[in-house]
Amino acid sequence: MHLSRDEEEALQGERGESLRRAMEILVALGDIYGADRLIPVRSVQVAGVSFKTIGEAGLEWISDLRGRVAVPSVLNPAGMDLSRWRDMGIDENFAKKQIEIVDAYRRLGISPDCTCTPYSIRPDSARRGDHLAWSESSAVSFANSVIGAKTNREGGPSALAAALVGKTPRYGYHLEENRVPTIKISVDADLEASDFGLLGYIVGREVGDGVPRFHFRRRPQVDELKALGAAMAASGSVALYYFDKDGPPAPKGAEEIPLGAEDLRAVREENGPDDEVEIVAVGCPHSSPKELEELARLLAGKKVERELWICTARGIAERCPGLVEKIEGSGAKVFCDTCMVVSPASDRYKKMMVNSGKALAYVPGLCKIKAAYGSAEECVGAATGKAAARRVS
């Protein structure tokens, strides 16, 4: 890999030990993936935040780091709401470790915004054509596919290295040749909002790490694309997809998978809720203001009878205090900085109902509990009505 004189000096340790290690990580990854040089990134999103995921090992490493990030950087969701963790049933020891992790990142100059939707609280952190070093798989998918920025899916240390140096090796999705669709997905159905998570769940399993080009009957809305991309990145490892006329066409002879209403119905029925559901959790990825508005409307005049969590970014909750108040008036809890997938608070339930294809894919493996799927309306119904958790079809 070609390095500028500045980069070479940093690698030789002339800018301090932290930058030397950071450069060494970027150069090693660049060599492994065949990058020709480093390129500047506009922003970084650092993974490896939940104590549940990284444990003592990760905490030790982060606590030992010194230095200062060179570009605006935020964090992935943590294992708990950083201020209301007691309401989640998080124990003191976990909370202490989790706060230590976020504080250690903060000392490096990283903003303690813990969210999988950094684009929703900082729209200027990613614009069309920008190179980024983001980590969380749904944020990566959204940045590449909806915003038109360019990022690989970074791991914790590689994202942090990129943040300290302000650069990332040029390979993978930073290169146009890797951004060409590999497979066509034609969806012959009139889709509702809650179909997109299921669709992503199906397509991710089919295409793995491919680059799908969708053909829809209508243009999906932003929150629908968020749900679609998140699910494909969880059931598969899709980091880029196309959904409109933008971007390069799929090459001639590319495989085409036709999907219809019956495919969605089958997965919906297979994962329908039942009496075992003890908790309902929405906001994976983190709820947008529009989604909070919809939930407030659905919950108006109702009281929850099952635990109902709504996960969002702190920056969004703070922007919509009226909606949060309306939602919590029903007994539902709006949690920030975290989600049902990365928080150990989920683990004590038997079965969780979600409206997210991503959560449906991850909850059984990462929380070791069962998961069921429904629309936002069905989720609210299950949380507020005793019998409503039974199959609504």
Place this chain on the structure above:
Amino acid sequence: MEISCHRISSGRASGPALVSKERISFLGTVDQETGKVVDPKHQLFGKDVAGKVLIFPGGKGSTVGSYVIYQLKKRGVAPAAMINLRSEPIVAVGAIISGIPLVDGVPAEILDLEDGTFVAVDADGEMVRIEER
């Protein structure tokens, strides 16, 4: 015998070889307090990685493995150096953040080396020296 290699993580170290023909997922396979291989399904089960030149095809599994390598180093039970056929990001990043010399790009025959053979890894000079028996 000297073999040329490709530097992933800088430094120089030597020690007795510990060879695995299987990939290694550090998370769950190696105990971070003792450096012992604790996964009964792994070829190296019961062996100790501390102070060894650990030779294996490459890493696998959870990215938390990078942090486990770091813990091994802090506890003083990390391998002295590591050699891969082809390094992947988990082990590469783990070695770099821990300051453990790591090289790759060596011929696959290195996996036939007998455990305990003295091996010196010079990542900076991109050279592996194997003591003749």
